[in-house]
Amino acid sequence: MSFPILSLLILTPIIGALTLSLSSSTQLKNKTIFLSGLWITTGEFLLSLLLPIFYDKSKNGYQFIEFHTWFDKFDINYYVGVDGVSIPLILLTTFLVPICLLCSINSIQNRAKEFVIYFLLLESFIIGVFVSIDLVIFYVFFEAVLIPMFLIIGIWGGENRLYATFKFFLYTLAGSVLMLLAIIYIISKVKSGNIELISDFTFDQQIELVLFLCFFASFAVKVPMFPFHTWLPDAHVQAPTSGSVILAGVLLKLGAYGFIRLSLPFFEYASIYFQPMIFALSCVAIVYTSIVALRQLDMKKMIAYSSVAHMGFVTIGIFTLTQDGINGAYFQMISHGIVSAALFLIVGVVYERHHTRMISDYSGVTNVMPKYSFFFMVFMLSSVGLPGTSGFVGEFLVIMSTISVSVYLTFFTAIGVILGASYMLLLYKNINFGDLKSDIKQLADLTNIEIFYFSCLAFLTMLLGIYPKLLFEMINKSISLSII
């Protein structure tokens, strides 16, 4: 492959950010800045569309490979390539970033230039994580993502933003440094950072368990899994809408992606050994956080907790170690990326108009905002897992694959679905139905821009729900390779 499409994907946003930062901020209006950001990210999205078009689904292994020596002496290489597992996530990223910029044109008034620059940097770092097939650059991008996110939450967040952003940064960093040690150890053993080579290497069983736990610490914080999830509600509540969207939509997937890409192929023995622990934690995550979500007064917090529950499905699916399970988990990741992003946008719409996120402050919204209620319903049902929407396919496959492991597991997972339905329906009912409050009356319905991006998201949800083969075609082969 001569055309360096992956490097181009990584570099385009960075170059865009550099150009923006060199332009003088006093002359540019906010709108111009956002528009230029939108042009760059839309171009990036179109560029990323080339990946599925030219990707050869019949071949094994990575494609579009680029290899450059970076540190000659230490055998650290810039080595990128994609396979079926990474392409959908790259598309999800490039798809969500323009939406993030679109939804903040009105809400971000101060320091707009910085905002767009941080988002562009964030985008290129995230893409970097998904395309890297060398452990060191994987870690580099994985870690670099923290910087723009730290600034986005810290500058444009809510009133308690400092606490949230510090918690987010330090939690994730503490997890990642353990992974760094494990990476260094692996590289010193295997003498290479190449992911494929490491997959073929067998470690001592005891050591493998420790290494697995080091990687687990990092990914479990990112996903987040049950005892490490407490940063997520804080970060979501305090982040601006666009921050929440990218956080729920893509950043949480980095952890799950790490499990599929690194943990499973590297540590086959340990993955089986720790299966019960991960199932237990995920079950607790699903049931406990669903119950917690049921009692939340803040809409964003409720959706944040529902994210933890949904990601519980993902980890269960991944660690069933079956093709169906991982397929389902992966589907759930993509679906959750679209749906939770949409739900945070939904919250953002009313927050922007009414400046409160308390559920009790809303009632009877459907009377004044019918279009809004319609889109809310689509995403709510998808989150619940109604057949025909994308939420259904993933949950169904995961639950089905758990039967082969244990019926109890199936039971708890299924309870999660019921609880999920109850809190989402409750949320929908409380906000949209009931008496019309007097201060709700002047709320305006969706603008054309909002309708535009909600329709895109809704279309994707339906498309994946009705024709899931679209995604499975892409991932099947790659996932079957990562199973033991």
Added chain:
Amino acid sequence: MINLYQFIPEIFILSLILITLCFGLFNKDRAISLNALGFILLSILLLNYGKDFYSSTQLSLNTINLFVLSKIILSIGSIVFILLLKRPLKNENLYRYEYVLFILFAILGSFVLISSNNFLTAFIGLELQSLSLYLMAAFNTKNLSSNEAGIKYFSLGALSSGFLLFGISMIYYDTGSFSLQNLDNFTAISEIGLSLVLISLFFKVSAAPFHIWTPDVYEGSPTISTLFFATLPKFASLIFLFRVYQELNISDIKSLNYIFQMVCAISLLVGVYGAITQKVIKRLLAFSSINHIGFMLLGIMSYQFMSEGTLFFYLIIYLITTFGIFAVLLNLRTANGEFIKISQLNGLRFASNSKSISMLVFFFSLAGIPPFAGFFAKFFILSASINDGFIFLSIIAVLSSVIAAFYYLTIIKNMFFNKLEIELLDDNNKTGKVIFIASGLIITLFFIYPDPLINLVDNLFK
């Protein structure tokens, strides 16, 4: 017959000192520029002919390369420092040419220290360096805290010199030699003597638990002197510590090795523990430097793997970052004088783009977060230490760097999230600005394209 050829760098500095002494009486501006020129000449000389100077000696090639590389780094550092010092000294009404003399003497001492093969020469070098440093700490004679810093530094430094001499005399009593190379058959007495020598060196590089002077001296001294303490003399002492560790095979001596590991672990932890609660910028930097010394000691201990490159990479990146941070601090002034508290950095983002973004780069780099060169510096040290089996120390090191990230983030928070509170004076210090912007760029570029630095280090160690 003594071959003077190998002393050319030292003689060069000595003649610079003499010229400055005479010339400085008449025109201090010219004298200072002359020194910058002299150091440029010296670094070119070392870069091209450095190895030839030592070819007549019986030293191993590795040691010669070590000498040359460290001396090049020291002279380049001195160029930057001499270019930087004019404006800050003028601001404090301290602009006298004697200050440059102290620097020259300190650098001369550092040169002697680095290339000494003998404990007594090392002592002379160390004392020459330290005495200049005491004077630089107390250079602001009208300021009480500067005097306090000088006296504290002097009295504690004298104590540590006492340790050093006592240790050396114990080694001499036991082995009958001052040489670094001929110490093979150790008895308990030389071990005790060597441990005293190590303690004194730990004091000089401010490794915990011998760090007590660091925060006070950093805070009290004029900021420009603090920059000097934090960089070049420390670098020289660290190189000598590295040589002692290497030449005497301390890794084979169990008791001393144990001391080394303890000091490394304590430095890592005390550094971060002390820094968290600090409200004064220079005190925070003092404690953060203690944490970094912990990393460097880890690098010294695990030098077998991947040669000296890892240690030097770390040192160079650390020097550049420190120069950058202090260049920003020296460029920040309010009506009341220099910036003292961390809270004064509030809202720097709105006052100056270049300063705040450079600081962001420096602190993320110090915290070891990619995409900045500090990440690879830490990465290599950790690779080396894990390869050499210091797994427990590596875990302490990474955990300490997570805690360190907290206080670096606090500074970034103050600059980027808080509102501007103080009115900045426009200092218009062009050289300072050039230095911190250049450091910021280097830190970022070394991450993307590290080959020049790696090759430089590599070629000299071949």
